[in-house]
Amino acid sequence: MPLRTGSLSRKGVLFLLIPGMFQILVIGVLLRLDYIYESAHELQLRSTRIVTTGHELLALLLDVETGMRGYALTGNPSFLQPYHLAKAKLPREMETLRRYSPGPPPAGSEDVEKRAGEVLAYHERMTALIAAGERARRLRSERCELQFGAAQ
Secondary structure: OOOOOOOHHHHHHHHHHHHHHHHHHHHHHHHHHHHHHHHHHHHHHHHHHHHHHHHHHHHHHHHHHHHHHHHHHHOOHHHHHHHHHHHHHHHHHHHHHHHHOOOOOOOOHHHHHHHHHHHHHHHHHHHHHHHOOOHHHHHHHHHHHHHHHHHO
């Protein structure tokens, strides 16, 4: 003989309440998983943008160097075109790097900006030397850098 522990209405409420609570729990877990997925996706997009911007900055600095070296070798100002184009684009790329770098202050972007500024300042000094007619001094400076830089 089965035991009767509650009324039929009480059993009906429990019959509906237990699956309802389970559904609420499942919905909560699914919402949390969706939040975790969205956060991970946002981090992945941000990381991709930082890496892409880093590659663009490197290419721009290479253009600066290429333009300046062409000018140093020939004395022809038309070789400075990549230098001037890259120099104009660098601030925009640095701003992009600052915007996408995580953390407060932008982690690493200040160091990248400082080093890019040093590279630009160096090439500006060398370009000014060449424009002032000191091309031979500029080329000697480059040779010394290559010789002593390789030794370190």
